[in-house]
Amino acid sequence: MKRTPILLTAALAAAALACSFSAASGPAATETAIAAQVMTQLASQTPNSQLQTPSPPPAVTQASNVQPPTSNPPLPAADFTPCSGYNATTPDGQPQQGYGPWASRLMLAFSDDGLNFTRANQSLADQADVPDALTTPDGEIRVYFIIMCPEEVRNQIVVALSRDAVTWSYKATRLTGVDDLIPMAVDPTVERTPEGAYRLYFTSAPRDAGFEGARSYSALSNDGFTFAREEGERFAADGQMALDPNVLLIGDTWHYFAGGVPGSNFHATSADGLSFTRADDFAMESILMANGLAVDGGYRYYGFVQQRDGSSYIRSLFTTDGVNWTVDPGNRLELDTAAGLESAGVKDPAVTRLPDGRYMMVYSTIIQGYPTQQPPNPGGPPPP
Numbered sequence: 001m002k003r004t005p006i007l008l009t010a011a012l013a014a015a016a017l018a019c020s021f022s023a024a025s026g027p028a029a030t031e032t033a034i035a036a037q038v039m040t041q042l043a044s045q046t047p048n049s050q051l052q053t054p055s056p057p058p059a060v061t062q063a064s065n066v067q068p069p070t071s072n073p074p075l076p077a078a079d080f081t082p083c084s085g086y087n088a089t090t091p092d093g094q095p096q097q098g099y100g101p102w103a104s105r106l107m108l109a110f111s112d113d114g115l116n117f118t119r120a121n122q123s124l125a126d127q128a129d130v131p132d133a134l135t136t137p138d139g140e141i142r143v144y145f146i147i148m149c150p151e152e153v154r155n156q157i158v159v160a161l162s163r164d165a166v167t168w169s170y171k172a173t174r175l176t177g178v179d180d181l182i183p184m185a186v187d188p189t190v191e192r193t194p195e196g197a198y199r200l201y202f203t204s205a206p207r208d209a210g211f212e213g214a215r216s217y218s219a220l221s222n223d224g225f226t227f228a229r230e231e232g233e234r235f236a237a238d239g240q241m242a243l244d245p246n247v248l249l250i251g252d253t254w255h256y257f258a259g260g261v262p263g264s265n266f267h268a269t270s271a272d273g274l275s276f277t278r279a280d281d282f283a284m285e286s287i288l289m290a291n292g293l294a295v296d297g298g299y300r301y302y303g304f305v306q307q308r309d310g311s312s313y314i315r316s317l318f319t320t321d322g323v324n325w326t327v328d329p330g331n332r333l334e335l336d337t338a339a340g341l342e343s344a345g346v347k348d349p350a351v352t353r354l355p356d357g358r359y360m361m362v363y364s365t366i367i368q369g370y371p372t373q374q375p376p377n378p379g380g381p382p383p384p
Helices: 010-015 031-043
Strands: 104-111 117-126 128-135 141-147 156-162 169-172 174-176 186-192 198-204 215-221 226-229 243-250 253-259 266-270 288-295 298-306 312-319 325-327 343-353 359-366
Touching (some): 104 128, 117 141
Parallel strands (some): 174 226, 186 243, 312 343
Antiparallel strands (some): 104 359, 198 215, 298 312, 312 325
16 A cells, blocks of 8 residues: 555544544534544655654463453464654644544453443553454454554554464455555445445545545455455545444444544444445434444444543443434443553444454553543532
């Protein structure tokens, strides 16, 4: 995939429903306003491999409930190793403004029932954001996400592979047929088609539209690593940016959700996963939809609520038909700073069912100690 010196679309990943505030952002800032702000900042930047880590990250411990199987087929050789810590400066040495993927960390949590999650205090990757998770029929666990470091995969979709949710191998992906789009593809969601192929839904925009024309596209792959873009667009909203697409087959209907409207979600449906018809915007208790999966008796979608102070927490909804939804009681996960690994909320959950029956959640948080203006009382109740 061709690398560009203009990191325009990194902001699509960073700001796709991002729990982010900067000195220039007020409590009334919307997700799309934040997106535009971060995109504008990155438009003038050039790649830089320098990593800013004032102090080593806290030691990561392995959760006692994560027990690897006694034997597993070997993972493929890694293409890269994620960086550790955040990047506090732009490529030209200026302080980063606000929370983008350069400040974000992907963390793991596990559950027996898909509702009550226990942190593993395990970082999957730093300077990474907008994860999507799935488990293949042969038991391989895959997490797709955007990463900003190391340089060879900067601002690209990558995938972490595992068979035990403890040991991970990191692979690059390749996407062809995108020469007419602004570089690059971000906000990955990968679903298996009924035929067994991997379909990637991603955010980009036509070159002549710029980032203000952000919309959803798709690409197909036999192996989940090399994708060929499919013709046409999957979803676009006139005059608005459609960010962070996520798609789930519910019964015989593919349901599409995306961000761009504060406290609400774009919603569309399709019989084939390609031709989507827009439905009414989806809004329930201000939950921003992130990822869903089939569970016993129906389907569960995970999302997050972004509070007015910039903090966030993770919730979930249940449906049997994609039409009638119920918000599950309580929160799935809230900010916990005790281990020194999280700050400014938890968001963008991706959940998959592991071969041993447990649920694994990958979620995003801001790396503790990142030197930017913090939201007041992160993780606390919204201001009056």
